[in-house]
Amino acid sequence: MNHKLSWRELEAGCILTQPGSASQYCTGDWRSRRPVLDEEKCNKCGLCWLYCPEGAITLKEDGSYETNLFYCKGCGICAHECKQGAITMVEEEE
Amino acid sequence: MRRVALEGSFAAAEAARIADVDVIAAYPITPQTHIVERLAEMVADGELDAEYIDVESEHSALSCLLGASAVGARTFTATAGQGLELMHEVLYIASSMRLPIIMAVANRALSAPLSVWGDHSDAMAVRDSGWIQVFAENSQEVSDLILWAFRVGEDRKVLFPVMVHLDGFHISHVTEPVLLPDKEEVDRFLPPYCYPLPLDPDRPVTMGAYGPPEIYSEAKKAQEVALRESKEVILRGWEEFRDAFGRSYSPVELHPPQGAKTLLLTMGSFSETAQLAVDQKRRKGEDVGLLSIRLWRPFPFEELSGAARDAHTLIIFDRSISFGGPGGPVACEVKSALYSEQRRPKVVSFIGGLGGRDVSQKEFEQMIDRGVEIVEKGSLGMYETIGIRD
Structure with missing residues (x-):
């Protein structure tokens, strides 16, 4: 959401006319810790991808995984579930 | 125009009938019961072509009408006292989503001690819920204000739900002479309900979406300004009512x-x-x-x-x-x-x-x-x- 709407620009009842516009909402802003993947330890099992409640982890062509930080809220579930200990949550810095 | 003897509740039901409502969802509660009981009879007897939804509570009654109003149906319900309180959270949703549901409230005291009799405690507990609200003084006003409520609430410049308050028993159960307009006269006064952005699979919209801090304040300001500005249509609606039926009303x-x-x-x-x-x-x-x-x-x-x-x-x-x-x-x-x-x-x-x-x-x-x-x-x-x- 680059342009912040004024109250005059809203549809009556805040109706949204553009389907799927929630994808423009940067939930990554909520994050205080960021997952960092150690590719050496990762065995590409996909548990992080399976458990991520935001669907913020995507499968790359080479079979490894990456986190979309636009959506990642930093909940740490991926790090908790990873059997290889390949994901570390690190503090976001200003 | 017919002059008939009607109790206030039946005057409310007749007004909803001649306004040709599409969906009624209601739960009976004294002293409002006669309103929805009469409407249920009308639907069962084929006098009114509407969906009558029996629900398990007032909370469900109003929730049903949110959906019906959102697809573009003309909606009506009635409640009183504890029933209005049970609707409380949904009242705010109806007004914030700008769904023009019309509701008669046969004003009733709030428990405890248990009382089915009238006062204004129920109305006062919902005064900040964002609905347009009017108080009737007699059965004629009940019928007239309900017809007017459809005209005003459904206006594209307004789109707010409207409560028509009638005192429990003192109006709801008192039989008085009432002038009831014919359906043809009402059809000329009341245009069809046409919600600007209804739920429609061919034109998808999202209603009642999540409003994070970035937008909630703007949403509330827009709602407040719109409610204040509805006054213009409220007054014009009464002028049009006078021109159509000869009776004048003012704030x-x-x-x-x-x-x-x-x-x-x-x-x-x-x-x-x-x-x-x-x-x-x-x-x-x-x-x-x-x-x-x-x-x-x-x-x-x-x-x-x-x-x-x-x-x-x-x-x-x-x-x-x-x-x-x-x-x-x-x-x-x-x-x-x-x-x-x-x-x-x-x-x-x-x-x-x-x-x-x-x-x-x-x-x-x-x-x-x-x-x-x-x-x-x-x-x-x-x-x-x-x-x-x-």
């Missing part, structure tokens, strides 16, 4: 039209008894008048201060208590409305008529005498009660 009414020195202020059916008291006083040569409020939300600030400006004493009668607060809710709002006026009357607040307790013509006369006495002695307190045993 407040002053009787007699020229300002009297002492004014009694009431809302709802007790205004008719209060008027008898005022007329009796006037026959004795006292300079007394009656100011009644019909439009409760949006509050008629201009009309009220205009009508009260020339009075010296304003005696306000409330049928509910704001517990631990500054007295009667109507008195509080009127005082707030007058506070910034240069010329304003002294305001005396009375509370009575709770849980079905009658207030007689004589008691209204005593209220006027006592109000004048309080102002003359300069002993203005917070409020006094009337008709409550000491």
